[in-house]
Amino acid sequence: MRIRSLDGLRGVAALLVVLGHMRLVLYDTPHSAIWSQPVLRHLLDILGVVGGHAVWLFFVLSGVVLTKLANRANFDYGRYLLSRLTRLYLPAWAAVAFAVITIIIVPRVTPGYGQWIDTKPTALTLQGILGDLTLVTGVNGGTISPLWTLQWEVLFSLLLVVFLAAFKRLHPVLGLVAALAGACLGSIGNNPFLLYMSMFAIGVVLAFAWEGLMARLVFLSRMHPGVFIVLSAGVIVVAVAANSLALLVTDVQITRYGLTMPIVGTVGSLLGVAALIVLAGVPGPFRAILETRPLQWLGLVSFSLYLIHEPVLVALVRVWGPSAFVLFVALILCLVAADLFSRFVERPTHRLATRMRQVPSKSPALAG
Numbered sequence: 001m002r003i004r005s006l007d008g009l010r011g012v013a014a015l016l017v018v019l020g021h022m023r024l025v026l027y028d029t030p031h032s033a034i035w036s037q038p039v040l041r042h043l044l045d046i047l048g049v050v051g052g053h054a055v056w057l058f059f060v061l062s063g064v065v066l067t068k069l070a071n072r073a074n075f076d077y078g079r080y081l082l083s084r085l086t087r088l089y090l091p092a093w094a095a096v097a098f099a100v101i102t103i104i105i106v107p108r109v110t111p112g113y114g115q116w117i118d119t120k121p122t123a124l125t126l127q128g129i130l131g132d133l134t135l136v137t138g139v140n141g142g143t144i145s146p147l148w149t150l151q152w153e154v155l156f157s158l159l160l161v162v163f164l165a166a167f168k169r170l171h172p173v174l175g176l177v178a179a180l181a182g183a184c185l186g187s188i189g190n191n192p193f194l195l196y197m198s199m200f201a202i203g204v205v206l207a208f209a210w211e212g213l214m215a216r217l218v219f220l221s222r223m224h225p226g227v228f229i230v231l232s233a234g235v236i237v238v239a240v241a242a243n244s245l246a247l248l249v250t251d252v253q254i255t256r257y258g259l260t261m262p263i264v265g266t267v268g269s270l271l272g273v274a275a276l277i278v279l280a281g282v283p284g285p286f287r288a289i290l291e292t293r294p295l296q297w298l299g300l301v302s303f304s305l306y307l308i309h310e311p312v313l314v315a316l317v318r319v320w321g322p323s324a325f326v327l328f329v330a331l332i333l334c335l336v337a338a339d340l341f342s343r344f345v346e347r348p349t350h351r352l353a354t355r356m357r358q359v360p361s362k363s364p365a366l367a368g
Helices: 006-026 038-070 079-103 128-132 147-158 160-167 172-188 190-209 212-225 225-249 263-279 285-290 293-302 301-322 325-355
Strands: 254-258 257-263
Touching: 006 285, 006 293, 006 301, 006 325, 038 079, 038 147, 038 160, 038 190, 038 263, 079 147, 079 160, 079 190, 079 301, 128 254, 128 285, 147 160, 147 190, 147 225, 147 301, 160 190, 172 190, 190 212, 190 263, 190 285, 190 301, 212 225, 212 301, 225 263, 225 285, 263 285, 293 301
Parallel strands: none
Antiparallel strands: 254 257
């Protein structure tokens, strides 16, 4: 069964990524000095951290969803892999084409819009576009910077069976500790593969422990609803605080053996992300909010919004200039464009990928 509240959570995370990028326009241009005031700058920095760690939520959530999919009785790895790669690559390729069109219509030749806007590629190269289309080699062309996350989504999708074998028989507590340790080591050593793969591993651990967690939390919510509501509110506050704490960890860090160890920020943020995902699955106020129609719609278009918001934002700022009003208009246009992209690109691709994943009734995978 699809857990609809997780769709709503994904939608909120995608919106936070968009707002995190918009905040760069506010205080990273010479036309917006007011946003550099200490209080406003700090609030925008917190938004940036939360938006950045929303990507961490995507990784953990993918670990949960793909592991639950793999645990189905009729799971076929070959069909899953073909379906998953179709689901990732086709929308990404369409998004790159969309970005190329926006660059042709609104040339990026004039500087003066701030570091974030000005550092976007000013010229298109075939090598750069092809580099973006491969995904696994990273964002070579830079047509859409959020594509960097799909590199790790693809790699995890390819390595799913390895994660399943490693964590299926491991106690959830040990699995969580191992995954958090891997994330910390990846952060210490500046190893993105270890850092991000560990985040997917947290999702794998949550998926294996999902039924037990849900049973305990549902029992608590029914027997002690007041306690559960207070606990839920506390989890949300702590999760947001853990993300914001990363701002301080960059200055107050633990140093041993000459290594910088931002352990508090990494562990705190990942535990907060994991707690939000688990809480979203439990019947209660938080789940009910995530299942409201606006957030369900946001979840439906979340992948599209994530893919195409940057070219829309960059083009609009270059046409009208950076201002709070322009960003508000850009947000509306991003949501409209995401809905259209979802209708005409992502959903047809999703249906195609679903058909690819379905195992025929006479398949050996169902025999016996």
